[in-house]
Every structure is written in structure tokens, then in C-alpha cells.
Amino acid sequence: MNSLSLSFELAGCVATILLLVGMPVAYWLAFSNWRGKFLLESIVALPLVLPPTVLGFYALLAMGPRGPLGKLWIALFGHGLAFTFAGLVLASVVYSFPFAVQPLMVSFEAVDRKLLDASALLGAGKWRTFCRIILPLSLPGVVTALVLSFAHTLGEFGVVLMVGGNLAGVTRTVSIDIYDRVQSLEYGEANRLALLLLAIAFAVLCFVYAVNRRVWTPAWTRWTAK
């Protein structure tokens, strides 16, 4: 498997997991009245300010044969977590967490509270209100979360290097591949991959900003456009 398709597979897994895990966290952050909420908010935002090597270092320790996650993984599957694709997914989920949670939280918070009250008064419980009111009205946020966590995972370098190493077909993502090729003076091939990543990153950001500025109004955002 070449490094590009490996990166896409990793980003796809991470974005899907983040959407599922991010939603309950974002919901809680948006609607909880607990005063200590800022604690969780800070934890979620940590990967934004930490150097990837710091995050990667602790992820590596946790996943190593003597780390808690590593031990658990060995007990469950009989092999270690470090330097595997699964380990890479896990570390990337943590690293891209704020990119999924923050757009979701912002769009959940933007839903008019009166609509939630109205839904409750019409007999709907929290789950039904979430599925029928909050989620459909937050679709631009959901798309943003999905795309940003995908793109951010695609571009990561430090965490992957720390946790995954550089195993061709297993943990060698495109960003590491580029680094490798530069090291071995294959500038032409490095440039080809780098340009591709640049183009993808630009396209993704254009898409996200256009969705949020409602440049075109795709079918699923028409409802919220007043």
C-alpha cells in the first residue's frame, strides 16, 4: 500500500470515530450547566497548543508494552499497540479531537434554545430533540467537523512519527514519506506528494469556508438559511 492511500485510510477512520465520539462530548459541553465545564473544555483544546512530539511521547508511553493501553491491548489481542495502524488511529483521534468537537459544540450552541423548549413541550425527550432538531440544524457544523478532522489527520507528522515510526504500508503516511524522500534527495517525488497535499488542503479549506459562508446552498443547509 502506498503512503497516500494509507494516509487517506487513516484520516477516514479518524474522522468517522471523531464524529461519533465528538458528538456526545460536544453536546455535553454545549448544554451542561456544570461550573467545572471549563476543565473539560481545556482538555479538549490541549492538542491545539501542545507540540505534537509531547502528545506523541505520552501516547507512546501509554501504548508501550508497560503502558496501561499497551497492556490492555496485549491482553485483548495478543500484540502491542505501538507502531501499529490501530495505535496510529488512537493517537490521531486524540490529536484531532478539538477539530471535531469545537465546530460541533459551536453549532449545537447556536441552535435557538426556544426550539429545544418547544420540542420538549411537544412531548419529545432529549434523544428525539437531538435527532430531529439539533442535528439537522447543525449540519454545517457536522460537515465542518468531519472535513477538518479528516484534513488535520492527513497533514499530521509529529505524532505519527513518535507513535507509528516509519513502517512502509503500516504506519508510513504521506507526510512521513515526503520527509523520507527529502532525506534521500528524491526531490522530484517529494515535490509531487507535497503539491498533492497542498492542493488537497486548499480544496478542503475552501469547502469548509464556503459551507459556513453559504456560498452555494446545498440541499442540507437550505433549512437554516433564513
Add this chain to the structure above:
Amino acid sequence: MDREVSSHTLLASVRKEQRDAASFVLDVSLEAPPGITILFGPSGAGKSSLLDCLAGLVRPNAGKIALDEHVLFDSETRVDVPPQRRRIAYVFQSLALFPHLTVEQNVAYGLRDIAGRDRHERAEEILQAFRIARLQNQRPSQISGGERQRVALARSLATKPQLLLLDEPLTGLDAELKASIVDDLRAWNAAKRIPILYVTHSREEVDALGERVIAIDNGRVVSHGAPMDVLDAPRRKRLAQAAGFENLLNATVLDLREPDGVMRVRLGESACKIEVPLAQASAGDRVQVAIRAGDILLASERPHGLSARNVLEGKILSLDRRGTMCIARVDCGVTFVAHVTPGAVHALELANEKRVWLVLKTHSCHLVD
């Protein structure tokens, strides 16, 4: 779930301290039998907070809320039925229609316990009753303000609630449209007979709807009864202003004429003396007199042979045309505001500085304490 609803009376006593300690404490007891009960009072009097407590959106500090023997909230026995199980319909001032759902989906939102076909029929029935069936596939952003109000009413009533709360649902509509929506609401409720609490600060709406009025100010019930009794004898100044008494004048009691049922008062520091209905007061007391601008007659000559006891001479300070009405400010030592028609302005040749006489019936002068 879909049992037939019999009519209940709402009994509520609610005490709620506001977060901001400086503001008032909501402390209200009320009873609302089937039919329309109006909650009337100035903005910020606590009307909406009261509805929020009844609906279960806000938890009172103490009190009890029940529909006959069915208890929804009781601070003593720690009963607190969540809003989704109270069977209370609530139409917010903002209406809160779901923007991504069609009119029919909005109206059918609360009907999920009913199987497909019945559900469609029930939605259809209520869409017809509120004359919005032709809009069923439109979204809220595509229909007019009056239509949105109809959709919000229909949506809340589709669930067959036991109590309907309306928080100024018809603000911003013209009188005709308002009247037609209210007629549809009345027609619907003639059969169902549930209590409807209708919050407003508009005097016109009270006149149009009134069966019973509960006046609220500063978080408390200040009076209740038939609209005429509650609004025409305002006992509180803020209420008087909210009820459309444009003239609120300080006065000093001069003497009481008990056999005639009147007393004379002097207005402000002026020489103006008028007769007002007798009240518990004695000479020298300070009182306030509330007079509606529409109850004041204007004459261009000193009138003779009138039953009205109060004739005051004055000078026009200003004339403002407002739609089909003219607002005249007249200086008689104190300044009065009077409403006259543009026709009268023309016929009497009213203009700034012109000398006029104001005529006030004794019983148009209300005492405020």
C-alpha cells in the same frame, strides 16, 4: 396517551426568586378555569416567568401547580413533572417554529404516538381548523407572519393539551388579522374547553378577548376579575400606564362631598380643580388621577349646559397626527394629552396656541393609589 381530555381548572401558586437579586420575586397564586384568562401587566412584570414555571421550563423555589387533582409540581412532596410529560402547550412570543420542517411536519411533531394514518388525519384536521391546510408543504420562512402564528397555535393544540399558554402570540399583527385568529382559537376551544392563559400588555387585546383578567405587576397579582373592573380602576401607576391612561396627574384632595359621591382635587401646583369619584381620602391627601386621552372632550368655545362637571380652560401646545388620530397636548396649568379625530381638528380649527376648553366626566377620572 390519546385519551379524551376533560376540562380542568388550573390551580397554581408559584414563588420564584430571580437570579438577579435586585429584581422582584415572582410570587403569584391564581386559578384559571376553562376558557381564556388574560395575564395583563407591563413588560417585565413577571408574566413570562410565570408561564415558564407553569410549563416546567423553570423550576419554582416553592409552590404547587395542578390541573384539578393532577399535580404537576409540588415543592412539598417533591413532585416535578418534566415539560415533555405535562401536556401543556406553550406558544412563545418568538413562536419557535422548527425552520427545517414543513408546516405539516411542524404541526405533526407532537403526534408521534399516533399511527401513520390517524396522525395525518389529526394534522389535517387541525390545519383545516386554523386555515393553513394549503401551506402544509411550505417551510416557516416561506409564509407570512400571521400564517406563522396560526401554525404555532395549531402545532401546540394538535397534541390535545390540558392547558394552553400563550405569550403575546399575536404581537405585530394588525387588528383584523388578530381578531380572525382569536375567533378561530375561540371556536376551537368551544369544544375542548381547556384553560388558556393569554399573556399581553396590550389594552386592545384585553378588550377583544376578555373573559377574565389577572393583572400582574412586580411579580404579584395586583387585581383580578372582569376586564372592566380590573382595567378601569387601576390601583397602580405602572398598570395605569400600561392600560393606556395617558394622563397620570398628581393631585391634592381639597374637600369631600359625600352626598354627591365626589371629591374635589387640585391638580399639581396649578389652579386647576376637578371633581373625581369619592375615595377613601381626606382633605390634604396626595393622590394620583388617571385619565384616558380618549375620554377628554375638546371645545373651541366655553361649553354650556353640560352634565360633565369638569371644564378646564387651556391653550394647545402641540398637535401630532398619528395615523387616523390626532394627539393634542393642552396646557391648563398642568399638561393634558387628548385624542381627537383629524375631522375635529379641522372643524374646530385647532392649531398651536389656540384657546380651548377641556371637558372631563367625573367618572372618567380614576384614582390611583
